[in-house]
Amino acid sequence: MAAEALVELENVRFARGLHPVLAGVDMHIPRGAIVALMGASGGGKTTMLNLMAGTLRPQSGQIRIAGQDLQMLNEDAMYGLRRQMGMLFQHSALFTDLSAFENVAFPLRRHFRLPENVLRKLVMMKLEAVGLRGAAGLFPAELSGGMGRRIALARAVVMDPMLIFYDEPFTGLDPISVGIIASLIKRLNTALGATSVLVSHDVEETFSIADYGFILAGGKIIAEGSPADLRASDSALARQFLGGQPDGPVPFHYPARQDYAAALRDSHAAGEVL
Template sequence: MIRVENLNNKFGHITTANNVSCHFEEKKVTVLLGGSGSGKSTLLKQMVGLGRPDSGSIMFDGKDITSLGRKEIYELRKKMGMLFQGSALFNSLNIFENIAFPLREHTSLSDSVIKTIIKIKLEMVGLRGVEHMMPSQLSGGMTKRVGLARAIVLDPKVVFYDEPTSGLDPIASGVIDKLILDLNKKLGVTSIVVSHDIESAFRIADKIMILFYGNLIAEGTPEEIKNSSDPKVRQFVEGSPDGPIPFTLTDKDFIEDILID
């Protein structure tokens, strides 16, 4: 579905992608794991054409997103849905209008059809009945579900999730996990999840990739990742503060640093 090839990207002297190549399979849930600053969010943005990498290609449906013009990217985006970390609902519109927004923009469906579609989408995320509330009246978990309903309203082939469970309580996270799986199984939506939530990744992923400072250090099924003997992967899975992935930012020796100053 989406194939990233030899992707390189740098912001100043921070490398966000170092010759990354990977494949996101159709109708599968792929979780891209990584700590903060690992480059996973940048990679996600580049996959949807919100940013351009320094070099390399990202093939989506046989087209290279990194070299498309605005119009062609907009055409492709109608096949993509995205759930933003903060849901990104329009706070001046109520829930109904938020979800109806892409329909009103890109289709000429009548009001009654739009109403039906929104009922179906809200039922899918278990929130039928909140149509007339404003985003500010809903909890974090609920706005995420509304954001998801909006992301799937045009029936996309691929849905991107940016940190879908961050900032949610365990139950709300569980709900989001279940929704991601439901959409994937029932509608056959290709799902690409960027996350640092390892528990959630093990629950939903068909395939997990771990990104570490711009390098793809592991790739495999949840079982393979769990049983990996790579120390970096082990540290990530176990969540230990120090290990091959260092606790401190600088590699200068602490004693030396103090003494020289």
């Protein structure tokens, strides 16, 4: 991609114990874009978001955000950078004992000492942006799933982030709410002049708003391009993933520790249950 990159990953490697999750990932995310990150379950997409957010550190390789190498930042600088990031993570539940208003106000109260009238204006602006100004006083138990996700979205962008991470923002929502969240992600990205990285299994909805996509498999980016390029990809892995085919280069069966029949024989001999 030729455009100026806001996020750059170079040969990023990350392992969990002996299990390599990322085996040399290169990625350039242009400023202002909505970028989709896709791939099989357990492939390392959430791990990549955490690495970009600086909550995990790679074993090797470089991650730069707005030209700053995350490895070189001290704690204060990292904290400052993180304040410019918004996150809507898969299980980013709302605080059940706080109203919708207070949920959205939470990051502002935590990071700034703002006069109450200023804080109120900022929160109400974001509630307005997600169409839920009227729900400010409701508690999470009084909101539908889709409304709750919109409140979480308002909370994720309340500090006007330059970079927003979405991890499975459509999961568990009805089709109408999915459409609303997708158009909000697009609208907020434009209104804030932000850059968004979106992890989702929902290919159609994601491609309807993404400018560019990456497919992660086997710890590497195996395909990248515009949604149209990716659909036309000749990679069997990309086709399996985008077509939602149960079997292909990624096998349906999880590989066993050893030959299953031999393991069964051993376990019977040892009197254990597999």
